């Protein structure tokens with residue numbers, strides 16, 4: 001993940017398979033999975049084997065430059081692990097945690113070059129996944145830019 005690459009398919013599928021054992025009768029959400037076409041196809045087989053079905057595929061659509069801006073301005077406290085955005089921090093005091101006084105750092109996977117590499121990987125590997133679901137269960141899209149409460153309300157609305 002630090003290199004901006006994806007976890008190999010077999011490892012992801014092994015984890016998902018294990019989780020499904022504990023999900024019987026529950027409503028579940030897969031966030032950020034599947035990310036590749038082979039993963040989507042294997043998930044379809046796994047669901048069929050378990051007698052389960054996908055209720056909805058939700059795409060939260062955000063412009064690439066917005067993603068780069070958000071992630072590269074994210075800071076994490078090295079001590080208490082609180083997460084901040086530079087826009088939330090006082091001008092001139094952007095390196096100290098307001099909760100514990102710890103030093104704020106940029107996670108290696110939030111560096112701009114890593115974020116851009118992740119976006120490129122996403123475009124190459126995840127676009128075919130969207131096509132796969134557009135042709136099967138359908139994809140519901142929600143705009144992910146703007147006020148977080150409005151985006152949350154829209155997600156809840158489309159999931160009802």
Ligand SMILES: [Zn+2]
Nearest residue numbers: 077080097100
């Ligand atoms: Zn802290």
